[in-house]
Amino acid sequence: MPVLPLGKDIPADPGVVGGKAANLIALLGLGLPVPRGLVITTAEYAALADRLDLRTRLLPGIQRQDWAAVEQEAQELFAAAELSEEFRQELADRWQPLRAVAVRSSASAEDQAQASFAGQYGTWLDVQGEQELFVAVRRCWASLWSRRALAYRRQRGMDPFSVRMAVLVQEMVPADLSGVLFTRDPVRRDPEHLCVEVGAGLGEAMVSGALAGQVYRLDRRDLRLVDGPADHGLADASLLARVGELALRAEAHFQWPQDVEFAVRGKEVFLLQARPMTAWGPDVPGEALDPGRPSFLDRMMKPYVDERYAVAPRPLDNILFTRLVGAQMFVMEECGAVFDPGGLDRFRRQIWRPAYRLPRVRRVGRA
The missing domain is CATH 3.30.470.20 (ATP-grasp fold, B domain)
Structure with a gap:
């Protein structure tokens, strides 16, 4: 079945329901409060990807590492995709009791200890009406091919076609x-x-x-x-x-x-x-690491950091900062910068600490 009710009785298998839904199913099994909803399995995404011949259409852009072109192509393909009548009917029937919903990604490699993919995929809130729901589901599938998600998978050496997208449809909580x-x-x-x-x-x-x-x-x-x-x-x-x-x-x-x-x-x-918490590494919590000598990037960014972060940043500030710096590192690599081996990994392990050093650039220019 392409659509399953979100409940403790379905398998918490990330390959079927994606990482986010699998974790919620585990929480339901513990008796913890989770908004009711349903899951569109990865099988429905895979079937549509086959009908669209997605690999053939996206592979040229991936080989060129033209992430923007891949993202646009995927958005256009999924937006125009014809959904099967069986799937449309089943989703419409199961959605009816929920009314206003949140449509959220649940990729097969999402929310794991090795790679969280936090913020890489799409979420749509307060979705109402069948047609709006179908549009949101298509957009959620397409978000698997966003330029951020593609860069994230490349950074971790993952086959871009190895990940499949399930979709969570949950009742909106009018939160105070x-x-x-x-x-x-x-x-x-x-x-x-x-x-x-x-x-x-x-x-x-x-x-x-x-x-x-x-x-x-x-x-x-x-x-x-x-x-x-x-x-x-x-x-x-x-x-x-x-x-x-x-x-x-x-x-x-x-x-x-x-x-x-x-x-x-x-x-x-x-x-x-x-x-x-992927930022919480296996090293001893609170252990003071010697950040080493400042690199050129440290010296370049120090005036900006001193001005902007006069007080200690909050947890979500740090999350946003690590994403922005990660993006900066990616852009520099695309422009030909070659970082010191292990520098990026050390930076990621240090970023949550009071002191850290940006990775050193060994050279600039294509090898």
């Missing part, structure tokens, strides 16, 4: 508050505290880094609030403790520090996503 909880503090590299960032309403702007939320810290032993806004806090200690308890149950199940997105409606808490 939304937020992100890290079960290890990624800014202070502190394993003893949970770090929570909370914003009013839907959380997409905050998660994307467009808006800053309020930051709180909880003691992971008793979920006691130890740090937060002095006045006018959006979330009280009891709510934060409830979210923390749910997140720690997810961490215990997955056996790895978690990055958990949540929404609050009234007194109800819903978990929207749980994925491994």
Whole structure:
């Protein structure tokens, strides 16, 4: 069946339902609160990709590493694709009870400890009506071929055609508050505290880094609030403790520090996503690494960083910063820069610490 109800009774197989849905199915199996919904399996994407002869159409651009051309070609192909009547009918029938929904990516290689693909694929909120739903599903499939996702897979040495896209369709939660909880503090590299960032309403702007939320810290032993806004806090200690308890149950199940997105409606808490904290490496938390001598890039960026980051950045600021710097490294490579071996990897391991060094450039120019 191309469309499955999101529930604990279906297999949590990333190859079938994608990484994001597989993690949510595991949370449902633990009895944790997840918005109801359905999953369009990777098989439906694969069948459509075959009908479109996607490999033949996209391979030339991939071989040229022309990611913009590949992205545009994929968007046009999926936008014009004819969906099978069986799939359209089944999706329409299962969608009806949900009404307004969020349509979210769930790629087969998404939300894993080795590669989170955070922010690489598409999400569409408050989708209403059958035609709008079909459009959002097509866009979600096409987002597998966004230039960011292509560069991310290339950076990790992945075959671009090895990943398939499932789609999550979930009931919209009209949230009073939304937020992100890290079960290890990624800014202070502190394993003893949970770090929570909370914003009013839907959380997409905050998660994307467009808006800053309020930051709180909880003691992971008793979920006691130890740090937060002095006045006018959006979330009280009891709510934060409830979210923390749910997140720690997810961490215990997955056996790895978690990055958990949540929404609050009234007194109800819903978990929207749980994925491994890829920035929390296997090294000893809190260990002080010698960042080494400043590189040319460090010296070049120091005036900008000093001006812009006069205070310690928040967790989501750091996430956005690492993405931007990663993009800068990619652009420099495309322009012919050759980095010192291991420099990029060391930079990624250091970025969450108070001190880090950008990788050294060995030379500029095509080999």
